Structure formats: structure tokens, C-alpha cells
Amino acid sequence: MKNRKSLGQHWLKDRDMLLDIADSASSENTDTVLEIGPGLGTLTSALFKFFNKVIAVELDDRLAENLPKSFPGKNLEVVHNDVLSINLSDLNLPEHYVVAGNIPYYITSPIIQKFLHADHRPEKIVLLIQKEVAERLAAAPGDYSILGLSAQIYAKVSLGPVVKREFFTPPPKVDSQVVILEPLATPLASEKTMSLIKLGFISPRKKLITNLLVGLKLPKERLQAAFYDCKISDNARPADLSIEDWCTLEKCLLN
Secondary structure (H helix, E strand, O other): OOOOHHHOOOEEOOHHHHHHHHHHHOOOOOOEEEEEOOOOOHHHHHHOOOOOEEEEEEOOHHHHHHHHHHOOOOEEEEEEOOOOOOOHHHOOOOOOOEEEEEOOHHHHHHHHHHHHOOOOOOOEEEEEEEHHHHHHHOOOOOOOOHHHHHHHOOEEEEEEEEEOHHHEEOOOOOOEEEEEEEEOOOOOOOHHHHHHHHHHOOOOOOOHHHHHHHHHOOOHHHHHHHHHHOOOOOOOOHHHOOHHHHHHHHHHHHO
8 A cells, every 4th residue: 555655654664663762662561552554454464463452543544444444353443543642541541551653753752741741641753764763862961852851750761772764655754753651650850840941942052051141131140150069061952961960950040
């Protein structure tokens, strides 16, 4: 079936890699997985090696209609909808479930934010995404971005295997990588801290103190004193601060 470029469809064909992804998603606490964008069902087939039930959310009407025909007798529920607009409470999800999928770049961040902030959060989120984006999600201080911080504040983030572009049909322009997010019981920072982070990244390449002067509209002397008290250099860039640094700075500035 011809792929639709508008939906970012690139289907993984390597059986061993598909099984690796499904294995990464497996859990002792649940036998149900919510699959995002099952496409032709290659990952779906691998997921059934580790899960009894697959709830597959597919936007493409052709694929949503054809998918059940590939899995007769399997406990497969296909939902023809956009995962970003769907209400999770409308799905037949058990108390514990995991999320898995091979997803296009342009919806990576919205999908992650949807599930990390959901009332009924998954136990684990395992996604095959663009390699560069996966690296940003798992970055350390010095390479942080809003994407990485907003993920790591709410989840433990780790990287799985790299998948070369030639393993896809049709091949994308870049390599992909598996990223694994395990939501934390308690976020590592508050919403106020997250708001400060967003202000700090107004211009990511500029000095943090310069961005905060614009965003917070506080006297420069006040900002310099807060940076000194928090042991943060005036020359620090937004990417340099750890989550703990941001929390400390928020307390100094906004409380």
C-alpha cells in the first residue's frame, strides 16, 4: 500500500528491530499496549509476541480498515482517529498500559506531552523517532533544550537502538532511534519552574540572564544577585543549567 507523505509514513521492515522495540515496551504489569500509527501492522505483529491486547490508533482510513484483516483471532482493537485529538478516557484502557509506536517527527513533542500530562498516564512510552530528536530528549546539561527538559522533568528518559534509514520503506532522509520514557510518580520541577525555563529559552543561544531580563522584566541587579546566590554563572546559556539549577533559580526569582 502506497504511503502518504502528508502523514509522515515510513514503515520499518526489519523483523529483529521490530521485536527489539516490542521487547522494550513489554511490562510485567500489563498485557495491553496502545500502539500509535500501526500502519501496515509490522510493529503490531511484533507487539503481539509480548502483549495479549493491542489498541491501535490509526489516522489513515485505508490502513485502519485493512489492519484487522491481518490479525484474525487476535485481540486487536483499531481506533480510526488522530491520537492527538482522542480522549484517552474513551479508550478501553486498563489501569496499567504502555504506549508504543513508530511516529513521524512533526508529532513527536505533542504526543509525548499528551501522555506525560494525561490523567491516566501509561507505565511506559516507547517510540521510534528521528535520531536527533531522541538525542535531544535524553540530553544532559550543556545540551538541554525545552524538549529535553520538559520530558526529563516528568519522566526517566533512556535511549534504545539506532535504526538506519535503509531499514524503512520508503527510506526517510535521516536515521531513527528508539526512546523510552517512564513517567515519574512526582515531577522533578513545578509548573512555575517550567514557565521560567520557557522564558529562559526565548533565544537559546543567548546568555540566560539576557533572556530573563527580557522575559521577567526585573532589574539587572536583581537577576545578577539571584544568579550569584544560586551559584550560576552570568555567562551561562539556557542549555547549561540542570533541572536542579532551574528549580533553585525559580525559588530565588519567583517566590
